Each structure stands twice: as structure tokens, then as C-alpha cells.
Amino acid sequence: MSEGDETLIAGRYRLEHQIGSGAMGVVWRAVDVRLDRPVAVKQLLLPPGLNATETEKARQRAFREGRIAARLQHPNAISVYNVVDHEGHPVLVMEYLPSRSLADLLDERGVLPPTEVARIGAQVAAALIKAHSAGVIHRDVKPGNILIADDGTAKITDFGISRAAGDITVTSTGLLAGTPAFLSPETARGAEPGPAADVFSLGATLYAAVEGRPPFENPGNEIAMLHVVAAGQIIPPRQAGVLDSTLRAMLTSEPQTRPTMAQAEAALRAVAEGRPDGLDAPTLPPSPVRGSTRLDLHPAADVPAAPAAPPPPPPQQTGPRTPTATAMPAVPPQRPDRSVPGAHPVTGPTPVPAAAPTGAEQQGWSRARIATTILAVLAAAAVGILVAELIVGGTDGSDESTEANAPVTTSSESAVSDSAPPPSEQITAESSASSSEPPPPQLLSPAELEQAVTDYYALMPGDVDQGWQLLGPGLRAQGEEAYREFWAGIESVKIVGGPTAVSGHVVEVELEFTTAESVTRERHQLGMVVEDGRALIDTDELLGITDLGEPDEDDDEDDD
Known part of the structure; x- marks a missing residue:
């Protein structure tokens, strides 16, 4: 090349x-x-x-x-x-992303402001959360593997490449592939890296962005540095500012005392938005973060901030809203990008998930929780009073029941008459309210949903044309070309677990994919929609993936 x-x-x-x-x-x-x-x-x-x-x-x-x-x-x-x-x-x-790596930015600017670093870190952490939920560890988080687009979007690259190329460890030839400056201590000691290793490596990367250097002393050669990293003693940050406590928690020597990636993402997002991260920095010199500190890594962003009590439900709605046929409440909304195998991913820039509003009520973690709890209690009391009034009104035919189902009027209009509207007006109001409701969803039994998933994978990969017809609008919107391209690389697929309808329109299934080079076992959560009485796969969430090795390994063992 x-x-x-x-x-x-x-x-x-x-x-x-x-x-x-x-x-x-x-x-x-x-x-x-x-x-x-x-x-x-x-x-x-x-x-x-x-x-x-x-x-x-x-x-x-x-x-x-x-x-x-x-x-x-x-x-x-x-x-x-x-x-x-x-x-x-x-x-x-x-x-292909027109961008510069974080390493290039640091070479040019030396260091970056803590809030800018926190914003970058929150985006990268969000991607790593998705990877960890699928059982995939990055293994090589470092400034060179984080790309920054012109609009500020941060994307991490090279998932699994370190493992594919032989890991960042001493090889059989005595050579060290890559730099150990951003490794976790347990990885440097030879342990198999887990999600906590990625937390440490991301923390070390963000540390370098605010301090201008990795968190470990450089003894002059990479083998010696591997021993320094294995000891886990970092240089205390001096320029981290509002990021200080978050970095110290992420850089704790022992993996079991570090925050999870989800906790780290929430803390980084809070710092990026000018809110406290909810952490108390460990005392110097750096030591393992106490267990209570890890629990405090839930910043105010995770608590629904409520500057005012939530508005009451619209008067015309006297019961819970019925979801439409295309709504998928059981599928996590933060992962719309995961598609059925072969569907084209959405690659456009997406900002960090929005957090709760800031304000005087969010001056600290404790006050935010207290305020939210009080407001929640008040809101619950208000709803309870409203429900009680509706029940009482419904049993004795009083005026309040009629007004609850009538169109909203001004306070002066509602005070004009104490009597219920004529029957004809009441029927009109009820008809208007019911016509504004979405149509009820088309429902199929759990067995029918499970059979639809079985039928779909029975077609694949041989009948991609028919398989495309069994996708819902959510997946078909992602592109037929990439869908066909994916299945062109699959030699076979079979169901090895399920399918099982777990709730509503959600089905879980375990699949085994075979390509010319590998066999993988994957757990998927499928969101189903029903159109014209037929179940279609509309969303696909990858829950886990296991590498089973080369496709001919079992055959070779049988031959032996």
C-alpha cells in the first residue's frame, strides 16, 4: 500500500x-x-x-x-x-472524520482548559459505556486515539486494535508495542484489562490534557516506566482545577475502588456544564479512593432538577397515555444508533446528552438531592389530592368531575357557572378529547413476536431481500446498502438462545455469527413494531458479544 x-x-x-x-x-x-x-x-x-x-x-x-x-x-x-x-x-x-487527534492539539497548545477537557472526556466516556455494556474493552485509550472534529465532537477510535496487533505488553521478542504511559496499573502488572482499566486510561488521558504530561514519572525508558505504572503512584495534578477530584477518583490505583465509566461520564459532564461533580478530592499523596468517594461520583446531573413543581396533566387526560405502535419505551433511548446487524450506523456528530438545568438550586450535591426530594413529595401530594377529588367527583356526579373532562378555560370563565354543561356540550367535549388521543397500538402475543424473530433469522443470510422487508422504519431508515454489505460478509447465523419476549414489544435473542475468519456469539435486544398485523424489527440493541475463535477450530478437533 x-x-x-x-x-x-x-x-x-x-x-x-x-x-x-x-x-x-x-x-x-x-x-x-x-x-x-x-x-x-x-x-x-x-x-x-x-x-x-x-x-x-x-x-x-x-x-x-x-x-x-x-x-x-x-x-x-x-x-x-x-x-x-x-x-x-x-x-x-x-x-473518515476530518479532525485532529487530541495528541496533536496538545502538541500545539500544550494544555487545554479543564472544562474543555471535561467536555471531551464526557463524550469519550459515553462511547466507552456503550462498549462496556457489550462486553468490549478498548485497552488503548490515549490522546492519539481521540479525534476532535471542527465542531468540537470527540470520537474515540481503534477499538480492539491493540489486542488485534498483539496488546500493549512486552512481546515474545522483548519489544514493547506502544507506550505504557496511559496504561492502568493492573494492566502493567499483566492482569487482563477490564472496564476499570479503560476508566484509568481515560483519566490518564484527561490528566495529560490539563497538566501537559502523563500522570507518571518518566524514568527514561519504556520498560522502566512499565514498573512505575504498575506501582500506581501518580503525580498529583496541579492544574486540573474543577477536574481535580474527578481525575483523582479515575486514577485510583486499585480498580475496584474506581468509579464506573457511567459514573465518570456523569461527573465529567457536570464539570463541563459548570456544576459540581459531587466529589471530595482524596488527600495527598495519592492513595486508593475510599469506597464512599466512589458512591459520591453521582453528580447533581443524575438528579432530575426541578426549579418549579411539574405542571399537572392536561385536564382532558384522565388516564395514562397509551403509546403509539412505533414507540419503543423498553429500548434505552440513549442508544438509538445500534442497528440490526448490517444496518448503516448513524455517524453524524451528536452532542453530549443534555443534563439537568443549572441554577441556584444546584449549588451542591446534597442540596440538589434535598430540593429534589422536597419537590417530589410536594408533587406527589398534589397528584394525590387531584386523584382523590376526581374519584369523589366521579361517584356523586358533582361539578368537579365534569370540569375535569371539559376544555381548559380561564379562571374567570370557570367561575361563571356552578352547574355542569348541557349533555350535548359534554358529549362534544369528550369526543374532542378522545379524537386527540393517538390510535391504540397494534398488539401481538409474545409467541407471535418470538416467531417473527425466528422467521427473520431463518432467512439470513441467504434471503436479504425478504429480510429487508421484515425491518421496521427505524432500521430501514439507516440504509439498505450497508445492510446488504454486512450480510455479504456473514456465512451463517443461527439462534442459540431464545428468542424470548421480555416485555411489551421487546424480544431478546442470542445469535451465533460465522464469517470466513471468526465465530462470535451475541446477545441482542430487539424492539418490535406491528404494521398491518405483521411484526417488524425496528430497533436492535447489542447486549453482549463473545469471540469463539476461528470457524474451523471445532472441525479440526473432531478430525483429531
Whole structure:
């Protein structure tokens, strides 16, 4: 692969120019000639000094990790479109984002303001939450793997690439792939990294952004630094300001005492929006954060702020609102980007999820909780009084019952008459109120929903045309071309667990996908809609993914 080479990678990607390089590979800006869109193409560099068997294992691992990364979709993560073979080398095809890496920004500016760093960190943490919920660990969070677009959108890239290329550890040849400056202590000690390792690495990255250097002393060579990192003693931050307590919590030496990624995201978002993060910084020198500090990592953003009592429900609604057929309340709203396998991800910039309003009532974590609790009690009391009045009014035919179902009027108008409206007016008002209600959803039994999921996967991957017809509007809006492209790379899919209707229109299923290079087992939560009496798959949430290795491993064992 070289600049100006007219050879198409995998028959469809034409290289334009190199845009980056590192220990893990070389990245090019390219054009997908089939879809006429820019893409980033990364050729993975395998560790040197491997024999033929080790090289083939590393190559197959790269394909598996690339395909797993391709299943993860989030607005703050660079999407992996494809993983292909080019002249015996694994190549990742990814979303192209005109941007600069955080490492480049720090080289230019030295340090960034704490609130700007918190905003970047909150976006990256949101993407890592999605990955961790699917059982995927990034392993290599660092400034060079965070891209910042012109509009301020931050996206993390290279999911699973460190594992695909041999991990950031001492290899069998004695070489260290990458820098250990942003590793967690347990990873440096040789433990398998978990979600807490990503929390530490993100904290170390944000530390570098405000302090201008990683959190560990540099002894002069990478092997010695690995020992320093393993000891877990950080240099106390001096310029973190409002980020101080959050960084200290994320950089705790012991993984079990660090905040979860969700807690870290909430604290970072609070700092970015000018609110307290709810933390008390540990005393110096750095020591493991006490358990109570971890619990305090829920900032005021997690508590519904209420500057005023919530308005009462509209008078014409005397019962709970019935959801429409297309509403999917059981599917987490913060993950609309996850699509059914093969559906095209939404890659446009998406801001950090909005937090609760700021104001005098949010001066601190404790006061915010107290204020919210008082308001919640008052609101509940008000609702209780209203319900009691409605019940009493409904039993004796009093005027209050009639007024509760009539159109809203001004206070002067409502005081004009103490009698109920004529029957004809009452019927008109009730008809008007009922006509404004959405139509009731079309319902199918749990068994019918489960059968619809079974029927869908029985078609795949052989009948993509019919499968496309069984998707709801939510998934079809994401593009047929990418849907077909995904299934073109799948040799087989089978249901190994479920499907099980868990609530309403939600079905969970465990699937096993087989490609030419790998077998993966995945748990999915499917949101169903019913149109014209037929169940369609409208949303797809990836709940977990397991790499089962190469597809021919079991066959080889049977032959033996």
C-alpha cells in the first residue's frame, strides 16, 4: 500500500494520501468507489519477529477483533465499516472524520482548559459505556486515539486494535508495542484489562490534557516506566482545577475502588456544564479512593432538577397515555444508533446528552438531592389530592368531575357557572378529547413476536431481500446498502438462545455469527413494531458479544 497506488483495496477502496501512522499501523484517506464516500483505511502492522504460525494467529485475531469492533456503533466512536484482506495483511475500513487527534492539539497548545477537557472526556466516556455494556474493552485509550472534529465532537477510535496487533505488553521478542504511559496499573502488572482499566486510561488521558504530561514519572525508558505504572503512584495534578477530584477518583490505583465509566461520564459532564461533580478530592499523596468517594461520583446531573413543581396533566387526560405502535419505551433511548446487524450506523456528530438545568438550586450535591426530594413529595401530594377529588367527583356526579373532562378555560370563565354543561356540550367535549388521543397500538402475543424473530433469522443470510422487508422504519431508515454489505460478509447465523419476549414489544435473542475468519456469539435486544398485523424489527440493541475463535477450530478437533 502506497500513495498514488491505483490498486483498489478489496476491489473497492482507492487510497488518496496517508493521514497517520503509529506502532499499530498506517492510516490512509481513501474513497469507497462503490458508495462514493470518503473512508479511512488502516493497515495493521503485526508484531515483528513472529514465526509463520504466530503470524497467522495474529492475522486471524486481527480479523476477529476488527469484526467485533464493527458491531459497536456510537456517535462518539469511529465506526468500523469493514475488515478485509490485502496481500495477506488485515486492513480496517473505518469512518473518515476530518479532525485532529487530541495528541496533536496538545502538541500545539500544550494544555487545554479543564472544562474543555471535561467536555471531551464526557463524550469519550459515553462511547466507552456503550462498549462496556457489550462486553468490549478498548485497552488503548490515549490522546492519539481521540479525534476532535471542527465542531468540537470527540470520537474515540481503534477499538480492539491493540489486542488485534498483539496488546500493549512486552512481546515474545522483548519489544514493547506502544507506550505504557496511559496504561492502568493492573494492566502493567499483566492482569487482563477490564472496564476499570479503560476508566484509568481515560483519566490518564484527561490528566495529560490539563497538566501537559502523563500522570507518571518518566524514568527514561519504556520498560522502566512499565514498573512505575504498575506501582500506581501518580503525580498529583496541579492544574486540573474543577477536574481535580474527578481525575483523582479515575486514577485510583486499585480498580475496584474506581468509579464506573457511567459514573465518570456523569461527573465529567457536570464539570463541563459548570456544576459540581459531587466529589471530595482524596488527600495527598495519592492513595486508593475510599469506597464512599466512589458512591459520591453521582453528580447533581443524575438528579432530575426541578426549579418549579411539574405542571399537572392536561385536564382532558384522565388516564395514562397509551403509546403509539412505533414507540419503543423498553429500548434505552440513549442508544438509538445500534442497528440490526448490517444496518448503516448513524455517524453524524451528536452532542453530549443534555443534563439537568443549572441554577441556584444546584449549588451542591446534597442540596440538589434535598430540593429534589422536597419537590417530589410536594408533587406527589398534589397528584394525590387531584386523584382523590376526581374519584369523589366521579361517584356523586358533582361539578368537579365534569370540569375535569371539559376544555381548559380561564379562571374567570370557570367561575361563571356552578352547574355542569348541557349533555350535548359534554358529549362534544369528550369526543374532542378522545379524537386527540393517538390510535391504540397494534398488539401481538409474545409467541407471535418470538416467531417473527425466528422467521427473520431463518432467512439470513441467504434471503436479504425478504429480510429487508421484515425491518421496521427505524432500521430501514439507516440504509439498505450497508445492510446488504454486512450480510455479504456473514456465512451463517443461527439462534442459540431464545428468542424470548421480555416485555411489551421487546424480544431478546442470542445469535451465533460465522464469517470466513471468526465465530462470535451475541446477545441482542430487539424492539418490535406491528404494521398491518405483521411484526417488524425496528430497533436492535447489542447486549453482549463473545469471540469463539476461528470457524474451523471445532472441525479440526473432531478430525483429531
